[in-house]
Amino acid sequence: MKHWKEMSRSKRIWMIGLLVLILLLLIASSLASVLFPNTLFSQVVDQSIGKFFNLFGFFVDNYVRLLETATIIFFVWLIAKVIQFLIQITTNKSQRSQTVGALFSSIIKYGSVLLMVFLILAAWGVQTQTLLAGAGILGLALSFGAQSLIEDVISGLFLIFERQFQVGDVIQIDSFRGTVIEIGIRATRFEDLNGDIKIVNNSDIRGAINTSAHLSLAICDVSVSYGANLKEVEQVILEALPDIKNQIPDIQEGPTYRGVQSLGESSVVLRVVAKAPEMKKYQVTRDLNRAMKLLFDEKGIQIPFPQLVVHMESEVKKD
Numbered sequence: 001m002k003h004w005k006e007m008s009r010s011k012r013i014w015m016i017g018l019l020v021l022i023l024l025l026l027i028a029s030s031l032a033s034v035l036f037p038n039t040l041f042s043q044v045v046d047q048s049i050g051k052f053f054n055l056f057g058f059f060v061d062n063y064v065r066l067l068e069t070a071t072i073i074f075f076v077w078l079i080a081k082v083i084q085f086l087i088q089i090t091t092n093k094s095q096r097s098q099t100v101g102a103l104f105s106s107i108i109k110y111g112s113v114l115l116m117v118f119l120i121l122a123a124w125g126v127q128t129q130t131l132l133a134g135a136g137i138l139g140l141a142l143s144f145g146a147q148s149l150i151e152d153v154i155s156g157l158f159l160i161f162e163r164q165f166q167v168g169d170v171i172q173i174d175s176f177r178g179t180v181i182e183i184g185i186r187a188t189r190f191e192d193l194n195g196d197i198k199i200v201n202n203s204d205i206r207g208a209i210n211t212s213a214h215l216s217l218a219i220c221d222v223s224v225s226y227g228a229n230l231k232e233v234e235q236v237i238l239e240a241l242p243d244i245k246n247q248i249p250d251i252q253e254g255p256t257y258r259g260v261q262s263l264g265e266s267s268v269v270l271r272v273v274a275k276a277p278e279m280k281k282y283q284v285t286r287d288l289n290r291a292m293k294l295l296f297d298e299k300g301i302q303i304p305f306p307q308l309v310v311h312m313e314s315e316v317k318k319d
Contacts, residue, residue, distance in 0.1 A: 223267035
């Protein structure tokens with residue numbers, strides 16, 4: 001559609017005229033003997049382009065096979081959809097079942113297409129036994145050139161049954177980090193924080209880090225001035241932690257005070273951590289930062305900012 005809009009008007013008219021001419025030729029070659037029986041025009045058409053585009057005669061001679069083909073397509077499609085629906089409603093209880101369901105749905109989709117092709121060929125009189133034997137020999141020959149495809153399929157099966165990761169897990173591969181949205185028979189799809197989809201062949205997934213296997217750590221580092229009473233500040237934090245947990249429902253474990261993280265140039269850095277699901281740890285970190293800022297404001301604890309101390313030498317008056 002976009003390509004059509006970019007065409008000039010003259011080119012559009014030329015394309016429409018060509019399509020109309022082709023359509024007229026098809027109609028003339030298909031229905032010449034019906035519309036103009038026993039005429040020179042029908043004889044010429046039948047002896048020329050009618051041999052190749054005699055659609056009417058083709059339908060008359062093969063209407064039974066065409067009906068059988070349409071029936072095969074409809075019923076195979078219907079059966080595949082029913083099986084995929086049953087897989088979907090029986091494998092939506094957990095992430096692992098959804099992953100297995102997606103794999104079986106993919107197998108059903110490709111298997112139904114192959115079954116459909118063989119049934120249609122059988123309906124048109126093709127010896128499918130011979131075709132299967134030839135396909136086996138051809139498959140053996142192609143297997144040497146399709147090693148990467150076979151490797152992808154086998155790797156996908158290992159990903160599923162070894163439970164390396166599942167749909168919904170957050171995975172890090174080298175510098176890429178994203179959520180698994182589909183594990184297919186050949187490739188796996190990931191979605192990053194920006195919503196971009198990355199498709200990776202299953203055999204290329206190496207050294208993946210499953211960050212969803214356990215609860216993730218949300219870290220809040222907060223600074224206090226060197227002049228503050230460290231013991232009093234720590235006591236304030238410890239007393240406030242239960243209330244902070246109630247304020248942030250996404251926290252699964254903690255929060256806990258870990259102590260002095262570092263001694264900075266102008267502040268003492270204290271660390272508070274909590275455990276949360278991987279997909280929510282960044283928001284929990286933001287909530288912890290907010291809670292600590294509000295707590296320090298309430299208790300009058302100053303969070304220092306970088307300061308620059310300048311020493312000025314007194315001017316010596318000249319005699």
